[in-house]
Amino acid sequence: MDAQHTGNQDRPDSALQQRVDERTAELSQALAVVEAQKRELEHALRMRDEIQLQLEAELEDARLLHGISAMLVDEHNVGELFQKLVDAATLIMRSDFGSIQRYDEARGELQLIATRGLNDEAVSYWQWVHPGRATTCGHALLKSQRVVVPDFESWGDISGSDDLIAFRAAGVRAAQSTPLLTRSGRLVGMITTHWTRSHEPQERDLRLIDIVARQAADLIERNSAAEALQHHARKLVEADRYKDEFLATLAHELRNPLAPIRNGLAVLKIGKPEQAQRVLPMMERQLHHMVHLIDDLLDVSRISRGMVNLKRARVQLSAVIDSAVETSRPLISAANHRFTITLPGTAVWLNADMTRVAQIISNLLNNAAKYTPPGGDIELVAEVIGDEVVVRVIDSGIGIPAAMLPRIFELFTQVDGSAERSKGGLGVGLALAKRLAEMHDGSVEVESAGGKPGAVFTLRLPIMASTTNVAEDDGSDGAPAKARALRILIVDDNEDAAETLSLLLQELGHVTSVVTEAPKAMAAALAFLPEIAVLDLGMPHLNGFDLARLLRAEPALRDTYLIALSGWGMEEDRARSRDAGMDHHLTKPVTLRDVEDALLKSIVAMGGGISKRS
The missing domain is CATH 3.40.50.2300 (Response regulator)
Structure with missing residues (x-):
């Protein structure tokens, strides 16, 4: 009985244990589910926190960019705008220094236009940067893409260069340079940020600097377009002023010879034969002056349109100068100028259009005569230097202001717009002389000591290296034979x-x-x-x-x-x-x-x- 009683007791314990095991398994499964839910909840919370942090960062970036945009909109000074862009770039990149450069297409180099933090020595040293120079901006210019150098000390392209020494002196250890590209893809500049420590920008930083770079590129493009428009407007205003001055001068210059011609006609109408010998040569001179003015204008127009063909021949320099002096002598003599000529001791031959070269020299002599007070000195000196003949026209006249020297050979330019206008001509002669000289593979230059008296005009022409297959011209026209009755x-x-x-x-x-x-x-x-x-x-x-x-x-x-x-x-x-x-x-x-x-x-x-x- 005892054995039977013991067996009966074991069965209830087994059932209980089974129920316990089942319940434990259910609880373990529920616990696993809870733990999984907990992990999901923790992941969701982490994701929420990350998204919140990202949103807060993006909001901060948006506020920063909005502030930059507002700052740029409110600023009307272009220089200040560039400075504020540099400030914004250094703020975004958390850098120690920054700079903006404008691309100069004529030089093919970057010019520094705004900086932050760089000392004067660094600014002066990197004022201009050419493509490929041992800097991030020089390499970015060469490659037309962003260049990032986390540490200059380990950058092979700068090793042993003067730029590395300059970076060390400026306290620069790392840098990045981002090209400024217009919406059409044209490079207009570079924005660079520098650090005093080893540093590699984050993706977020580079994304923001790209936005600033876009704004900077748009600003430079707009500024360049505005400058070009203003320059064009100034040129139009200047051209309109030149036109008015030219028309006034032309009217004045044409009335000058017309007055004595008209008076001469009145004298001839009176009918006194003895007056004809005095009046007719005077009328002929004035008519020649009018024709000369008109011919100069036509010559300038023809040369500008490429319609002048030089009739080159083998001509002697002395014959050319004789022709020029003969043309200018009346103007020189009328003012009682002391005139001297110095020529080379040997014959000098040119392959040139004699009429046109004589016209160059005559125009230089006429200019000297007009702007030299009566009784002044004019000297013509010709000499051979190397394979060129150099002809200098030296006067003791009123001189040329320094501001006028760069424009003295421009069309319709007058040295003096007031008192000298009466004898200054149309402002065509020097422009014509320069263009004709260039057509002969030569040049015309001017020197003057500003406010001091006198000017020196120098004509340079290549001398003739060979006389083969070139017709000789002695400079004389020769009188035509008398034609029969026709x-x-x-x-x-x-x-x-x-x-x-x-x-x-x-x-x-x-x-x-x-x-x-x-x-x-x-x-x-x-x-x-x-x-x-x-x-x-x-x-x-x-x-x-x-x-x-x-x-x-x-x-x-x-x-x-x-x-x-x-x-x-x-x-x-x-x-x-x-x-x-x-x-x-x-x-x-x-x-x-x-x-x-x-x-x-x-x-x-x-x-x-x-x-x-x-």
């Missing part, structure tokens, strides 16, 4: 011009017929059968080009030598004349020599049985 038809709607040309030709022994209405020219030509027809080009109803084509199409007039007469004398105008069938082109106002040369050419052409276009 039948000449003149067609010009300007009656005065037509009649005076007719009178001139009649005085030379020729027979003339004048037509002042172009539509009537064909009938007059068929009745007169001229050997030569002089046709004005700018006529109403029927211009000279079309009239020439009509005359060429008529069998009876096919061999008539046609001469164009026009105020336009550029190469394209002469080309139009040739295309219309003209044989020769004269530019108004024509001189007696021009007329005689044209007639001589016509005789040669007709005698040879061919038409020589010129």
Whole structure:
């Protein structure tokens, strides 16, 4: 019984233990679930804290960037704006120093425009940085991308350089440089931050510096555009002022010779023969002065448009100078200047357009004569230096202010806009001299001691190295042979011009017929059968080009030598004349020599049985 009783007791204990085990397992499972939930909750809390910290950091960044933007919007001084950008960059990057550089496209280098913390020696040393220099900005400029150096002491590209020594002296140990790129991708500058310790920026820092870099790039681009606009506006205002001054000067310069010409005509009308010998040379001089002014203006226009072709030949320097002096002598003599010439002891030959080089020297002499008080000294000295001839025009005149020296060869520039205006001309001569010299592979320079009297203009031209295949020109024009009597038809709607040309030709022994209405020219030509027809080009109803084509199409007039007469004398105008069938082109106002040369050419052409276009 005892054994049976013991077995019965063991069964209840086993059941209890089983229930305990089951309950323990349930509790363990519940505990595991709770622990898992706890871990999830702790992870969620950590995530919440991290997100909160991130949001707080981003909010701080946003406030910082907002403050920077507000600061930039409120600032109207460009220099202060750049300084505030540097301050913002150093704040964002938690750096010790900072700098902004502008990219100078002309030099291809970075120029320092704002800094924070760097001493004067460092600012001076890194004022300009070229691509590839042993700095972060120099390498960033070369690569067009950000360069970060956590420690200069371990950076191989700077080892042993002067820049490393300068960084040590400035207390700089690490740096980063971020290019400033416009929205179109054009590099306009560089923003750099420096640390006194080894340091590598975090991703957050670099993201923020990129935002500041964008603002800096936009600022530089806007500033550059504004500066360009202001510069253009200043140039327009200056050009408008030059235009007004030029028109006033032109009117003045043209009225000067017109006054004595008009007075001379009044004297001639009175009819005293003894006065003609005094009046006519004076009128001729004044007319020559007017023509010279107009020719200078036309020359400048032709050169600017590339329409001047030099007629180079082998010419002797002394002949060129003689021609220039002959042109300028009246102006020099009129002011009683003491004038001396010094030439090389041996012949000097140039491969040059004699007329144009003489024009250069004459313009320099005229300038000296105009700006030298009466009784002053003018000296022309020519010498050979190396493979160049150097011609100096030295005067004891009023001198040139230092501020005017850089602009003295600009078109329409006047040394003095007031008292000297009356004798300063149009401000064309020096500009023309410089351009003609450059076309001869030479140069013109000026020296003056500012307020002290006198100026020195120096012309340099290459001397001739060889005379092979170059025509020689002795500088003399030679008088043309006298033309035989010719039948000449003149067609010009300007009656005065037509009649005076007719009178001139009649005085030379020729027979003339004048037509002042172009539509009537064909009938007059068929009745007169001229050997030569002089046709004005700018006529109403029927211009000279079309009239020439009509005359060429008529069998009876096919061999008539046609001469164009026009105020336009550029190469394209002469080309139009040739295309219309003209044989020769004269530019108004024509001189007696021009007329005689044209007639001589016509005789040669007709005698040879061919038409020589010129």
